Amino acid sequence: MTETIPVTDSHGTVPVADPNQPLVSVRDLEVTFRTQNGPVNAVRGVSFDIFPGETVAIVGESGSGKSTTATALMKLLPGNGGISGGEVLVEGTNIVDHDEKKMAAIRGGVIGYVPQDPMSNLNPVWSVGFQVREAIRANGVASGKKEIEARAIEVLQQAGLQDAERRLSQFPHQFSGGMRQRVLIGIGLGADPKLLIADEPTSALDVTVQKVILDHIESLTKDNGTAVLLITHDLGLAAERASKVIVMNQGRIVEAGPSKDLLTNPQHPYTQRLIAAAPSLASRRLESTSAREEGADAATFDMAQMAERRAESVDADAAPVVSVKNLTKDFSIRKKGFRSEPFRAVDTISFDIPKGTTLALVGESGSGKSTAAKMILGLEEPTSGEITVNGTAMTGVSRKDLFKLRSRMQPVFQDPYSSLDPQRSIASSIAEPMRVHGISDKSVRRERVLELLDQVSLPAELFNRYPNELSGGQRQRVAIARALALKPDVVVLDEAVSALDVLVQAQILQLLADLQAELGLTYLFITHDLAVVRVIADNVAVMERGKIVESGSTDEIFESAKQPYTQRLLDAIPGAGLDWGV
Amino acid sequence: MSDRHPDHYVAPVDETQPGAVDQVKLSARKSNMWLDAWRDLRKRPLFYVALVLALLVTVVALFPSWFTPLDPNAPGACLLADSNGAPVDGHPLGFTRQGCDVYSRIIYGASTSLTVGLLVVAITGAIGIPMGAIAGFYGGWVDSFLSRVGDIFFSIPYFLAAVVVMSVMSEYRNPLVISFAIGGFAWASLARIVRAEVLRNKNLEYVMASEAIGRSRGSTLLKHVLPNSMGPVIVTLTLSLGAAITAEATLSLLGIGLNGYMSWGNEIAQAQQTLRTNPSALFWPSLALTLTVLAFTFLGELIRDALDPKARARR
Known part of the structure; x- marks a missing residue:
């Protein structure tokens, strides 16, 4: 090199000290x-x-x-x-x-430090200004009340907070996540350190905010010659x-x-695996897949290959399994006194999901995607609009019919550590839907649980074990097995892989793709991560503030997004801006 | 080595071979919250001391005749000739002012004390758990209403309330009434604990999953949320068993406790009068009371420590 x-x-x-030391x-x-x-x-x-x-x-x-x-x-x-x-x-x-x-x-x-979680790293009982001044005083960059105050304002301005003077007297809860992270960056850089350690500085933030924050760290440190x-x-x-x-x-x-x-x-097999499994890099590597194939062992899950296979298997003419029309949800938000104000979380959204395909509902936090998923699962009553599953309307039906419909649709949620009841054995968790839906024969349930464990590639020995012995990815497999217990038509995956490490995430995505091919499942995939969408989804709907702003096939969205919001989301995928020079 | 543009370093693969991704590694033995807690308890000597004491008190309460040939309730069990007598053969702890055998009265008093303790726990649980669970799980106006009711009871010191009730109910001074007098006012703090636990659990994803399966709200509460909220409840109830026995003894000492029942509280109340001349008549029932309360308090605290993985790690 x-x-x-x-x-x-x-x-x-x-001026930097000896750049070669x-x-x-x-x-x-x-x-x-x-x-x-x-x-x-x-x-x-x-x-x-x-x-x-x-x-x-x-x-x-x-x-x-x-x-x-x-x-x-x-x-x-x-x-x-x-x-x-x-x-x-x-x-x-x-x-x-x-x-x-x-x-x-x-x-x-x-050495300055920017911690991971902006939500818990500012003390909620002190004003932001107090916390910035505290850091400045502790580092001895300025002395005297006026000087410290001036420096605090300067720090926040540098951190990109408009109106820094007024902001100083505000409290952390009045700041959004991105703004809090800016404050923390400001504190970290307050004393002009020579090195800034940023520990996952953006993993708790929305993708578009993530990009802005990283750009900001980059430009600040570049200006001051700070190492990162x-x-x-x-x-x-x-x-x-x-x-x-x-x-x-x-x-x-x-x-x-x-x-x-x-x-x-990449030379080391572990790095090779990581790169193959990183969905954000998949789109960029489509050309070079074959080159890496020979070095790949069985444990490597290649996201690029998955994306390619998916593209081949789409059957556009299939009848819709899930059909959503003008779905709307209003919440009332309590204001001062007894007044309340309506808040439209989901605003007249419509989409169809053809049988055996995956629709990704993409959006940042607060876009209404999870609320939409809850309505489709029957966990939340829609304010207006229609949801049809396999030709049967879900809205305005009796509780008994809704109960039956529920077996057609099952969820997998985000947090593997809370999605299983810790006091129930794995078998009991997987068998629960069958018990609730009247499959009373114990041996039938047992057979089915063993079959499901096999389908999600978990050993049968797990039968009598408890969730606390399993890793996040393994728990998510159990949650998938539970969702499949009643042989549903639709599986709603609400950020189902977001909390997992890259390699495990790739493995679960692979499992989901295999199960879809094997069982003809239809997926509604809720996510904030466009990178993952590319490898799993056939169609994409992008949500912003309760509305679907753009929808189309995955390739259309990735290659020719029309809305600026979609474009921003795409640009925010880490690695998207890489010049690979391949 | 210190080069601004270092070479591409690759670790020797044979030393850092990445294993299979996310392989299932099962320990040799099963593990869950209760099993882990039990394994922890088994290793603590104090647990055995407390358990043996608690079991001993329970056996004594159930089968007092196994421990003493004398029946203090029999006519003529107390002879004034023995008044304040020193221990003699067959009466190892001496006599009271009335000439009754101290040892056999302690043995027979255990059943009353324990009955009151268990009844109070049952009453506290029967009111506190549903109140807290329903308030926490259903929220909204149900929560507001039940929580305010709880607040009212919480603001009344349960012992003061029991004193008032027992003074009014002077004709019905039996274990059931005294238990209601104590438990009927002591449930509010348990309800708060249950409510907080239910609130913590009800938003977890397994609860959502259970509803998506089609379980009703009530069934989800009973099958998933409540079982996962029981840890602190068991601890609180074990601790309150000791407190209830003390409360009964205190009420009896004040002369508004049980009437016509042999209980440690009554024994202590009577022995008060001979504190100077015959302190042992006061000492032995007090010791029995202290040891019993201590046993249940230790049990409660040990279970609390065992259920808390952080507390386990600190040791």
Whole structure:
């Protein structure tokens, strides 16, 4: 690799120390946690350098040790963890043996930090201004009331908050998620640190907001020559934003290098798997699929191949299984006193889903997509409009008929950790729909449960086990098995893969595609993630503020979206802006 | 090594071979909330001490004649000649002022104390659980109404209420009445706990899934939400068993407790008068009361710790 990378390490206006000396240098870092079951090595022998002004990304799944590595750089590990080996050199000094007082000078001043969840990282009882001033005072960037105030305003302005002066006296609940994240970025950059650690800074935000925030971090740090350590689970995002990518798995670095080189030419089987499974990269790699096929083992799920196969199998002439006409839902929102105001969550939406196909309902939070799904599942009464399933109207029917209709439609929800009753065995959870719908013969239910476990590729030994022994992906399989128990026509997947790690997500998407082909299922796929849509959906409907703003086949939407909103969503897919140069 | 543009590093594959994606790894033994809690309890010595004590009290209450050949209720069981007598053979704890055998009265008093304790727990649960569950699960005006009723009862100290009730009901001083007097005013805090637990559970996705299957609201509450809310309820009820036994004893001590029943509270009340001359007549029933209450309190707290994975991890 002699080719230089035209990336973010260009130097800004602020003079940087020797650009060829690493700002932070991590050597053979080991982090150990004391747990009930003995010590656990969360980080094992990790080494890397961060040079002034460059952006480095650590990519990994949950539990890979990426966040632990980042917190170890600031020695902010939780109480039961500690650095058990190696060294962390910040500007040439080893900080492993620094006490709290010395660390306080480094935190904020040399290394700034932007946490993951903007909703819980601002103290709700103090005004935003108080919290910004607190950070400025602690870092000693300014002294005196006036100076601090002025600096606080400057920080918020830099963070892109309009009207910063008035905003200072407001409280966190008056800010949206994106604005709170801007405040946190402002605090993180308040003392002009040389390195900013951003730990999944946007994973709690809507995709379009995500892009804006990342753009903002990029431009701010570029201007000041600040180096960035970006922690993320999204390879596409890492490649797009960083010049160097480090891939971690089980506490070790499995592969590291210049981002473009790493993505186009992954060497380690784990990285290869990650890239194949990343839906955000799938669309970009359609050309190069065959090249990678020979290296792929059985455990690799190739999203690009899936997308291609899907495109072949569409049968456009099939009769609609689900037909929604002018569906509307009003909620009343309580105002001061006894007044209430109507709020239209879903606004006259209409769509059909042909048998055996997948319709993706895409939108950001608050777009009404989940409310629409709940109405279709009969969990929420529509204000007006019609829902027809297999020719039978669902609205205005008796409870008995609705009960029967319910067996035709089953949901899979987002959070694998709450979608199964923790006190019921796996078999009992899967068999519940059958019990409720009057299949009283125990042996019949048992047979069916075993068949379903097999269909979702879970071992039969799980029969008498409980959900707490399973991982998120495995729980989601159980939830799918439960949804399939009554042989429904339609499965409503409400963000069903959003909470899963990339590899597991790919596996579940594969399973869903296989089941659709095998059982002729019709899916309504609710998601905020357009990247996933590309590999699973035949048709797409984009929702914004309760309305469907654009709909069409997946290819139409991805190749020639007409609405600016859709275009914004598409642009926000991490990795979409990558120049692959293939 | 410190190079601004490092080479593409790849870890040795044989050391970092990625395993199968999301493989099912089952531990050798089953695991769920109650099983885990039980495994934790089994490892704690204090649990056995508390359990043995609680079981002993229960057996004594059920079969007092196994533990003493004397029947304190029999006519002529107390002889004034023995008044305030020291322990002698067959009467290991001595005599009361009335010349009654202290040991056999403690043994026979256990059944009354435990009956009151269990009745109070039953009454508290029978009112508190449905009130809290219905308020939390159905919400809206139902919640407002039931919660306000609960607030009213919560604002009345249950012991004060029991004193008033027992003073009025002076002719019916039996275990059932005293239990209603205590339990009828003590359920509000349990209802609050149940309501909070139900609120926490009712928005979880398995509840939505259960309704999407076609289960009715009521059935979902009974089959999914309530069972998952029982942890704190069991802890609270175990703790309140001890409190109820104490309350009964206190009411009896004040002279408005049970009338004509042998109970630890009554024994303590009577022994008060001879505190200077015969303190042991006061000491033994007090010890029985303390140990019993302690046993149930420990049980409740141990179960609470065992059910809480965070508390388990701290040890």
